[in-house]
Amino acid sequence: AHIESEVAYARRMFADHDIPVIDVTRRSIEETAAAIINLVQARVNRESDT
Numbered sequence: 001a002h003i004e005s006e007v008a009y010a011r012r013m014f015a016d017h018d019i020p021v022i023d024v025t026r027r028s029i030e031e032t033a034a035a036i037i038n039l040v041q042a043r044v045n046r047e048s049d050t
Helices: 002-016 027-048
Strands: none
Touching: none
């Protein structure tokens, strides 16, 4: 039960601060790295548009 409350707290904190969560289940490290790079590039592009 304690772990579940910690996970719920982390999910709320990530959502409150617009922090993306990447599900790495069944993903290779290369796929995960590509997803992270895409997220960073998208954020940089959004910030440069403003």
